[in-house]
Amino acid sequence: MKDFVAYIVKNLVDHPDKVTINEIGGTHTLIIELSVEKSDIGKIIGKKGKTINAIRTLLMSVASRNGLRVNLEILEEPRDHSAQTR
Numbered sequence: 001m002k003d004f005v006a007y008i009v010k011n012l013v014d015h016p017d018k019v020t021i022n023e024i025g026g027t028h029t030l031i032i033e034l035s036v037e038k039s040d041i042g043k044i045i046g047k048k049g050k051t052i053n054a055i056r057t058l059l060m061s062v063a064s065r066n067g068l069r070v071n072l073e074i075l076e077e078p079r080d081h082s083a084q085t086r
Contacts, residue, residue, distance in 0.1 A: 001063065001070065004058075005021055006019065009055075012040075012044060018040070019036050021033070032071070032073070035076075052072070
């Protein structure tokens with residue numbers, strides 16, 4: 001799933017090297033955390049949320065074939081643990 005999201009998102013943004021995806025798995029539920037460059041957030045969300053909704057629909061379709069539930073979250077601030085320890 002992580003590779004699927006990475007492929008879609010990296011082809012939409014201007015800074016594909018700044019895309020980070022974190023997968024948190026459970027037994028039947030998968031949470032995918034996505035963070036991109038601030039200037040690319042609008043491209044991921046799209047007008048009235050149409051782009052992110054389309055990505056979520058594709059993910060739900062793929063996940064249901066594998067008997068999973070998936071939740072895609074966009075993180076506004078990338079999680080950088082080194083900045084918190086200063």
